[in-house]
Amino acid sequence: MKRVLIFVMTNLAVMLVLGVAAHLFGLNRFLTANGLDLTTLLGFAALMGFGGAFISLLMSKPMAKWSTKAVVINDSRDATHQWLVSAVQRMSGEAGIRMPEVAIFEGAPNAFATGAFKDSALVAVSTGLLQTMTRDEVEAVLGHEVAHVANGDMVTMALVQGVMNTFVVFLSRVIGYFVDKVVLRNDRQGPGIGYYVTTIVLDIVLGVLAAIIVAWFSRRREFRADAGAARLMGRKQPMINALARLGGLDPGELPKSMAAMGISARPSGLMALFSSHPPIEERIRVLQQG
Numbered sequence: 001m002k003r004v005l006i007f008v009m010t011n012l013a014v015m016l017v018l019g020v021a022a023h024l025f026g027l028n029r030f031l032t033a034n035g036l037d038l039t040t041l042l043g044f045a046a047l048m049g050f051g052g053a054f055i056s057l058l059m060s061k062p063m064a065k066w067s068t069k070a071v072v073i074n075d076s077r078d079a080t081h082q083w084l085v086s087a088v089q090r091m092s093g094e095a096g097i098r099m100p101e102v103a104i105f106e107g108a109p110n111a112f113a114t115g116a117f118k119d120s121a122l123v124a125v126s127t128g129l130l131q132t133m134t135r136d137e138v139e140a141v142l143g144h145e146v147a148h149v150a151n152g153d154m155v156t157m158a159l160v161q162g163v164m165n166t167f168v169v170f171l172s173r174v175i176g177y178f179v180d181k182v183v184l185r186n187d188r189q190g191p192g193i194g195y196y197v198t199t200i201v202l203d204i205v206l207g208v209l210a211a212i213i214v215a216w217f218s219r220r221r222e223f224r225a226d227a228g229a230a231r232l233m234g235r236k237q238p239m240i241n242a243l244a245r246l247g248g249l250d251p252g253e254l255p256k257s258m259a260a261m262g263i264s265a266r267p268s269g270l271m272a273l274f275s276s277h278p279p280i281e282e283r284i285r286v287l288q289q290g
Helices: 002-024 038-068 079-095 127-132 135-150 153-183 193-233 237-246 256-261 269-274 280-289
Strands: 101-105 111-114 122-126
Touching: 002 038, 038 101, 038 111, 038 122, 038 153, 079 101, 079 135, 079 193, 101 127, 111 135, 111 153, 122 127, 122 135, 127 135, 135 153, 135 193, 135 237, 153 193, 193 237, 193 269, 193 280, 237 280
Parallel strands: 101 122
Antiparallel strands: 111 122
């Protein structure tokens, strides 16, 4: 419940900041007496779309630490902690990125990578993961997360989300204006109820379609991270073993803003369209054939 509340409050704060910025720059004045100003609307849509995505990206690492209560262990003297840090240091060096912060958080088996930039990332694993996997398997999971960082997946996902958000905001208002003025024949100055109802409905419908597209892209990115882990480990088997073990576990829940960078559960049916991760069996098959 706390993680959901943090996620909602963060998004409300982001939307408030963007709303104030849109007002100050005049980008919320796309409805004029002469009709819809498409240039101003596109600027508004881009501000809301990319602004929200990148503010969330910039806040990702501190929010991840706060919401999972992750403890950074880079300077720890504990033997297990030193092994984890050493493994991440070795693989990040091979991947050509600066050493990330390494953290542990309490909970069921899971791991994630986050951060706005390749050279200031955070890689974290749960206590449940450490308790249920062998060292080779844990290192493979760490390699998977390091590969996410090296591939720039956090920034790429923010860009994809920003593009989708921009299209949703732009198209919903253009179609809403068309419905209000052409279909419902509102000849009064300014938008009528048809504009507002259509815009709200399309924000939801197009937002769902955008989420499906973003999830599809995220699933493609998982295959690359699996292959990256095998490359960093120098062999495929540890990653295959780690995936096979994950197939029999129930991964712990992560905050929604970090779910795409963690270990996903196994949704089926329609919900599979919204999954950020492919099925475990498919990941193993692709890795074996690669």
